[in-house]
Amino acid sequence: MTSTQTNSDTITQTKILSTQPQPNPFRIHALERTDHAMQVWLFSGLFWLTIAMIIGIIGAVKLFYPEFLQSIPALAYGRLRPVHVNIGIFGFMSMGYLGAAFYMVPRLTQAPLFSETLGALTAWGWNFNLLGGCLAIMMGFSKGKEYSEIPFPFDMGFGLLEIAVAGNIFSTFVQRREQRLYVSLWYILLAIIPFPIYYTLGNANRFSGVEDAIVNWFYSHNLFGIWLTTLGLATLYYIVPKQVKKPLYSHTISFVGFWTLAAFYPWNGGHHVIWGPVPMWVMSASVTASLAMFVPVFATIVNFGGTALGALSVLKTDVSYRFSILAYLGYAGASLWGSSLAIMSFNAKIHFTYMTIAHVHLGFLGFGIAGLVAFTYFYLEKSRKLSYSQSLAEWHFWLTVLGIVGYVASMAAIGLIEGNEWEMGNSPTGTMMLRTPYNIVRAISGGMLLVGQSVFLWNIWQTLTTSTESAEKSLVPENSQN
Numbered sequence: 001m002t003s004t005q006t007n008s009d010t011i012t013q014t015k016i017l018s019t020q021p022q023p024n025p026f027r028i029h030a031l032e033r034t035d036h037a038m039q040v041w042l043f044s045g046l047f048w049l050t051i052a053m054i055i056g057i058i059g060a061v062k063l064f065y066p067e068f069l070q071s072i073p074a075l076a077y078g079r080l081r082p083v084h085v086n087i088g089i090f091g092f093m094s095m096g097y098l099g100a101a102f103y104m105v106p107r108l109t110q111a112p113l114f115s116e117t118l119g120a121l122t123a124w125g126w127n128f129n130l131l132g133g134c135l136a137i138m139m140g141f142s143k144g145k146e147y148s149e150i151p152f153p154f155d156m157g158f159g160l161l162e163i164a165v166a167g168n169i170f171s172t173f174v175q176r177r178e179q180r181l182y183v184s185l186w187y188i189l190l191a192i193i194p195f196p197i198y199y200t201l202g203n204a205n206r207f208s209g210v211e212d213a214i215v216n217w218f219y220s221h222n223l224f225g226i227w228l229t230t231l232g233l234a235t236l237y238y239i240v241p242k243q244v245k246k247p248l249y250s251h252t253i254s255f256v257g258f259w260t261l262a263a264f265y266p267w268n269g270g271h272h273v274i275w276g277p278v279p280m281w282v283m284s285a286s287v288t289a290s291l292a293m294f295v296p297v298f299a300t301i302v303n304f305g306g307t308a309l310g311a312l313s314v315l316k317t318d319v320s321y322r323f324s325i326l327a328y329l330g331y332a333g334a335s336l337w338g339s340s341l342a343i344m345s346f347n348a349k350i351h352f353t354y355m356t357i358a359h360v361h362l363g364f365l366g367f368g369i370a371g372l373v374a375f376t377y378f379y380l381e382k383s384r385k386l387s388y389s390q391s392l393a394e395w396h397f398w399l400t401v402l403g404i405v406g407y408v409a410s411m412a413a414i415g416l417i418e419g420n421e422w423e424m425g426n427s428p429t430g431t432m433m434l435r436t437p438y439n440i441v442r443a444i445s446g447g448m449l450l451v452g453q454s455v456f457l458w459n460i461w462q463t464l465t466t467s468t469e470s471a472e473k474s475l476v477p478e479n480s481q482n
Contacts, residue, residue: 037113037119037123037168040120041095041099041119044095044096045093045094045096046372046457048091048096049092049096051091052087054450055080056446057443057446057447057450058080059077059084060442060446061443063442073140074139079138079142082149083134083138086130086150087134088364089147089224090126092369093368094231095123095126096375097231097372100235100375101231103383104185104235104238109178109185111172111176114171114172118164119165122164122168125157129158132157133151133154133155137150143203145212145216147202147220147223159200159203166193166196170189173189182237182238183254184235187231187233191227191231195227198218198222198226199219202220203219213273213276217269217272221268225261225268226262226266230261232331232367233331235371236371237254239324244321246311248303249302250303253303256296257295257296257300260293260296261293261296264290264292264295265296266289267286270282270286271341274351275344275347275351290338291343297339300331308325319396320374320381321374324371326374327371330370330371331363334359338363341356349420349422350415350416353415353418353419354414355411355412355415355416358407358415365407369453377393380463388460392455393456395452396459397452398452399455400449400453406444407442407445410442411438411442414434414435418434
């Protein structure tokens, strides 16, 4: 070998070594398995999904049978409802979709996660913080404001933990090897960067009266739109092209949808105080921004529709893709429904009715659960190369669809009835008796959803444990079995 060749090889090796990730002080080697952090986040989200649904069904039963478990103060409806809501937001949706983000970011950046250890530790911290906050509410220590009931110090715990999560993801993004930015990365960055700002505003308790109402709805609407919705859309943008084995229909349209959502959604919260004692400009600005949301929603409809075009055969055979389509329909329906609720004349009729409950749960159930389930099936099948039970997955899908339809339809129907009754001058007290059969349908639909998700979790558990046992058996030498 010549000296020239030796020098050339040395230079090449130096270049290769310089591109390798540098030692990270935040890593504990025992926890640095690939995707360890995302698994803790994802499976924690699925655990909280089950807890949220059980509490939701108990609350639904109490609406037509108030004496149910009423002798236990911690299980009173006024305490269970905020627990159910906060688990839905910070439990299953936040943790589940952050799990998806921890999966997507390393693959889209072509760089290892900055710290699997930090990711896993923040997930466990998030779990214990949520548990503490929910137990505090059940003991009567609620702050009493919608979507910010969790008391101190658990409320600030989420803010600090999210900063750690954002630092982990953003550090991975900075170290990326792939310079092109796929749209999912844009949505993930939009989710994690502004969160501490509006979360701190919503939980600071520094406002009162009308100002407090305006700030609270600014916070809560960004919690849904800029935190949860963007994480969900990032997930769908990632998995749908892979499911149909086609490129995204249009990157240009995806960025139109992204930037218009980022521009309009933060100002939507004011439509919750329409006809309230707030300045007219607040109402007008919010109504305008809410109606402008038709632009990003339509862009998403066109993009996903174009990507899915011609993939009917995949829809028939791939349950994961079917859940993706369900999530996409849930997103489009809930978003367009929410924009229509901002129309002032319509808002005056149905704002305080069950129509609002129907709208929110179409987003949570149709978009939130369906998208997270689609990602979980996708992860097992495409990444882990595991085969789950197709028959159980079919049961899961149809129980979920029937549960969503029954829940949303029953709440929308009684909401329209209530609005018409109030518009005619009938007392709200009189319409409460009309709710009973619809609340029963609501509870039954919730039961179907719980059964469906239980089938799903059993399917996932069996798939994972069976694969683990098979792997362990394959490592045992043949002569050791004699």
